Amino acid sequence: MSHPTQLTSETYAELRAIAARYPEARSGLLPMLHLVQSVEGRVTPEGIEACAEVLGISAAEVSGVATFYTMYKRKPVGDYLVGVCTNTLCAVMGGDQIFERLKEHLDVGNDETSEDGKITLEHIECNAACDYAPVMMVNWEFMDNQTPESAVRTVDDLRAGKDVHSTRGPRLCTWKQAERVLAGFPDDLADEGPSAGPASLVGLGIAREKGWSAPSTEASGRTGDPDSLTEAVEDADTSRAESETKVDDK
């Protein structure tokens, strides 16, 4: 498939700027690939070559990275990437039904784009918003507490060009614009949206109501220092923690 590359000298300058943020340039590769997607609409062979050239590594090395992470797309993505969480908690709370309804409504399968090129649908893994289940993400913005009806309304509004807002963030931008922010070029929308959604505040609300708080400063207390390294390791939960101790035996 021939693809006229959108990469310009400005893109190359930005790729170099990303690499320059780090003590070692290669650390920039993940954000650089986000930038490629923001320009090309996916990770293109040209984008891979560009990253390889800027970092002085082989295209195969870049490709190996680009194919490892799920946010990098090899096929063109629509203006809006709609992800329905179907990990256990969200699936049980209704994510499975939402995903089925959207597939039917958009006439697409998983990881496919609607005929008008506007919506790419996929199911996603846990996105750290379980207290708002079932959760849908649009261009990696939270759409909390969804139903099949609300999800259909959202994609229809997006296809009709209406303004749609994240439930905890700004008006939805395009996927390419979102990818640019992830590349480390802010879009000045940080001040949009609330501090927190309602579920994030339930515990705090109860504490306020009951007058509960953390103790006042310098309450007396036993020291929590474990007596020895061995004891700390015995107390820790996993073999990961256990492995830390071997540092001392080096």
Added chain:
Amino acid sequence: MSIDVLTPVLTDNWDQDRSWTLAAYEEQGGYAAMKTALGTAPDDIITAVKDSGLRGRGGAGFPTGMKWGFIPQDNPKPKYLVVNADESEPGTCKDIPLMMASPHTLVEGVIISSYAIRANHAFIYIRGEVLHVVRRVQRAVQEAYLAGHLGKNINGSGYDLDVVVHAGAGAYICGEETALLEGLEGRRGQPRLRPPFPAVAGLYASPTVINNVESIASVPSIIRNGAGWFSSMGTEKSKGYGIFSLSGHVTRPGQYEAPLGITLRQLIDLAGGMREGHELKFWTPGGSSTPLLTPEHLDVPLDFEGVGAAGSMLGTRALQLFDETTCVVRAVLRWTEFYKHESCGKCTPCREGTWWLVQTLARLEKGQGSEDDLDLLLDQCENILGRSFCALGDGATSPISSSIKYFRDEYLAHLTTGGCPFDPAASTTFATTGASA
């Protein structure tokens, strides 16, 4: 003295107007702990964090101050602090709201922690799938630079620190600290062999501390209020407060910040009970990688020791609650598909084993196969647990072995009915049957 049931510290400013801004944070006393810390010897900061008893909030529970103490200060290489903000463990949803509502708490913690370990460069590795959180942390770092809290000669202290906000690209495995370092070095996120440990040879083969968001965010409160204040909360070996995340079939899911050692019974009471007309069937104490528990464990103290004694792990305090409408086999199959999808492919037990687990479970869920398949599953689990390269493979076995332990009959019911005996519609938030809206 008695300690209140809920103790908001990290969540305490989340209801403030524009809480994510520097102005709002400083109005609440923000960055005062940083100023105190920069006038204190770094070793004294480490001692304070050790004395507080703070244990890693990312799941493993290793003492944070001790981890910092492992950094060899005679090593001539630069030291690095890396914040693990790759929150992806199913059920875990505490760091994301923290960074959205109060990113400066994290940034202040980063400054104090970096100073303590004598790092001049820190990285915040945030999973890429949370755009607005990335925006808020980017903005907070930018504001901190403009205020002179980051950069050269911070507030005239002579201490220099640069912070880079790094967005990941979708990989659960990057929550594993050495896989995260690979991602941060621009490589495929696959765990590294240890030794050498990150404390000795981490990022760029230099001494590196990797801490969870909540651990780092807890540091300013310890410096501000003292180690004794922190350790006055919690239990004997699990000190302090933590954010407990309730999700699923509970009336008011959400974030509840409490001393370690609170019980699920107390938390469910605060959350208004299970959804009306339903009862708790099974739950995870700390994400899907921690073995399932049942209503018989409602009074287990949610601290490292209590949950461990009950046969599970405190993990990330991700309390996913499922009521009697939920099919445990379906739940476990879905988690297992997740582990299969997220296995990085580096080691055989996990790469192949998770694939086999899905094959066997999927058949059982459809009511095919036989009772022998339960033993087959347990055998497969035994060949993964303790034999895989990192904790991902171990975690994959937790829901399977614990669900067979507590719900063997439900697996068998799938075989006798020839399929799943549950109606998935009844579990949803929009179920029309049952009392729930």
